Amino acid sequence: MEYNTLQVGKIGEDIAVDYLCKKEYSILARNWRHKHYEIDIIACKNNRLHIIEVKTRNSLDFGYPEESIGKAKMQFLKNAASSYQYQHPQWKYLQFDVIAIRLEKNTIQEVFFIEDVYF
Numbered sequence: 001m002e003y004n005t006l007q008v009g010k011i012g013e014d015i016a017v018d019y020l021c022k023k024e025y026s027i028l029a030r031n032w033r034h035k036h037y038e039i040d041i042i043a044c045k046n047n048r049l050h051i052i053e054v055k056t057r058n059s060l061d062f063g064y065p066e067e068s069i070g071k072a073k074m075q076f077l078k079n080a081a082s083s084y085q086y087q088h089p090q091w092k093y094l095q096f097d098v099i100a101i102r103l104e105k106n107t108i109q110e111v112f113f114i115e116d117v118y119f
Contacts, residue, residue, distance in 0.1 A: 003058065014039055014054025016099040019111050037080035049091040051081045057099040065100035066114060
């Protein structure tokens, strides 16, 4: 069965949440939205807020999932995180992470967790 882009994204986010829970992260929000901003996953671990972008691909026709995150996307995430921190001022320490997931025929091929992305 072929999945459309939205379905692949939802499957990837479910995989990412499962992965993070196994790594003892607490999930605070999924698909958090404010105005035109959206953050895929907001989690915490060791008193640090994690802003997590999830990228999922079911083929490498357009490259690896993590390659699709550019400067504009990182600026968007930075602005979204600022909005979240403004609404939740208890979070002083913030970290940006990426989870890149490759699927093939509905099977997980790779979960690549990139911690503390610097931009």
